[in-house]
Structure formats: structure tokens, C-alpha cells
Amino acid sequence: MTVMAERTTSHMLVEEFEEIASAAPETVTLEFLNGRIEEKRVPDGDHDEIVRWLLRRCMQQRPDLFLYPAGRGLKVEEYRKGRARPDGVLAPDGHFAGEGEWSDPEGVLMVVEVTSHDGDTDRRDRQDKPAAYAAAGIPVYLLVDRDAGTVVVHTNPDAERGCYLDTHRAPFGEEVVLPDPVGITLDTDILKSWVG
Template sequence: MAADTEHDPRCAEERALLEGFLELDTPQGYRAEFIEGEIVVSPPPIGDHEYAFSIITTQVIRKAGVDMDISGHKGLELARGKRCTSNFVIPDGVFAPSELKIFRGAESWMPPDGVAMVFEVTSGKPDRDRKVKRYCYAKAGIPLYLLVDRTERTVSLFSEPDPPEEDYLEDVRVIFGKPIELPDPFGFSLETADFH
């Protein structure tokens, strides 16, 4: 962040809010995130949400071109972009090549170095996954973002992050039932019929 924002009252407020966020003690099963200067608390996911998680992770384990480590609900500390503070985001799923061992010894909040793909399955507030989290992942340089949109009944793959623009350059979208190609290091077609 530029030096001229050091004394900006909005930045001071955002940093104070971040300090409070980092001290939160959320109820068991709930997730607390700090996204674009706001604290977001989400309840435990419903069964259909977790079923979509299972479909994705099972296919990656069975079909990916390389062995992948998978973490459900891993805290990532992401680049702040034009904000005063970092974003603290918990994707529904995080994949990284097993050879990197990025989860071993990781703190609660880790940098996204080595992450190959994150994914989200929409729930109560889908616009957060469609836009805000997408921009956070892009500005952090995460190569792939897979979005299962249960409301729209689509699966989108965002690729080619452009951190200065805070978005992805490529967006491929299919309706439930159509396969979507996951590029290397995954190298397979993700079947989406079971998302119905």
C-alpha cells in the first residue's frame, strides 16, 4: 500500500477491524473470513454443498495428471490489491501438487504460494463467490478458480489471473451436465452431471 494511505482514517479503521477479526472465536463449524475490509461469518454448509465438494475432490484424486493434496476450508492470506489490508479467505477447497507439501506445517492462515486451484460452491450469498472472492483469488495470482453455482446451475472455470486488473482473463462456463476441461496440472474433463 502506498505510503500516503498510512494515515488514511479508512485504512486505520480497516486495520482495527482486521485486528478484531484475527481475535474472533467463532462457534464450531462456522467460518469467519475477512474479505475486502468486511468480516464475513458463514454457518456450516448444507448437505448439497458438501456433496458438490465430494464430487470435485473425488474426480481430482482419480483423474488428475499429478497427485494433488486437497484441503477443505484452508485459510489463505491473500494479496490486498488496492485495499489497506490483506484478505483472509477460506475457499471451500484448495488443491496443490503433492510434491510441494504446502499444507505440511502451515499456519491457520497461509500464503497461496503453490496453490494450483481453489474452488467454491455457492450457498446463501452467491455474489460473494461470483465476484468478490473471484477478484481476491485473481489479484493473489491463484492460477485456477472453479465455481459451482448452484443457483445458476453452472460450473465456471476462471484462469489466467491478471493481478493488476484484479480479475481473470479467461472464463469458461458450462451448464450442469456438461463436462468442463481442467487444464494442466489437472489435465482432465470434470464431469458435472451429479451437481443436479
């Protein structure tokens, strides 16, 4: 880990990151954003329940799509030089057949992140990831922010500027519409149970 920590302070090539990530043990999830290696925290049970709940809602309302749970690697950021493993990736069923560890985000309709209770959440989930996903042109970024008790829907990505032009925040308990191309409505009241 010392070599990795030293290397993150200089410019790392994406190929170097992929080599490090492929050698990491299964208990460690690594991402590469803004030229830095990030270790993604192992999710707790409430985090998993939120992803499970969302997976079920997606399957009920859009059986033509599948919410691929954590582990699906995406090439993100400008020129696809970042690597992220969202908590969920919504795409047409079978979309990633034949793909390797890191897939181009073309055809991905939505990415999902659920905040973890750690010091990197603000920078990672609320700043770096929306910029990376927008730069990759992913139409919808859904953030379930357990710390704030809100669901944040980012839409209308501006790939050149690396930001979403529209953001809607709703407190847990409100109905949230995930607009086209997703087309799913969420009753978020149950999320109040999983903020711990």
C-alpha cells in the same frame, strides 16, 4: 457480535480479524474480504456432496495433488490483506505441512467455491472471491454455481487488476476441462442431482 459489526464499518487490520477469527466457535467460519468480516454459511448436504465428488475426481486424475476441503485458510487479495476459507484448495499433496491457520497461496493451483442459498452468494462467490483469488495469483478459480446450474472456470489471473482474464461457463451436464496447471476433466452431469 455488536462490536464486530461496528468494527467492520471502519478499517480493520488483518491482525485484528485473525484475533477475532481465532476466538470464534467451531460452528462459525469467518472470512475477511475487502476489509469486511464475512460469516460463511454452514454448508448443506448437497454442498458437501459436491465437494466430496470433486475431491474424488481430483484424486483419480491427479494423485500427486490433494483437494484440501473447507477450513484451509488462505491469505488473499492485494498484498495478502484478505483471509478466505475456500470450499476446496487444490495443491500438491503435503503442501501445507507446517503451515499455520492462514497460508500464503503460493503453490496453490486452484480454489473451489460451491454457492450456498443465501443473500450474500452473488457478492461473495461471484464478485469478491474471484477478485481476491486473482489478486493472489491463484491460477484457477472453480465456481460450482448451484443457483445458475453452471460450472464457472476462471483462469489467467491478472494480479494487478484483481481479475481473471478468461472465464468459461458450462451448464451442469457438460464436460468441463480444468486447464493446466490443474489438468483435470469433469463430467458434470451428476451435479444436476445436487442443486436443491
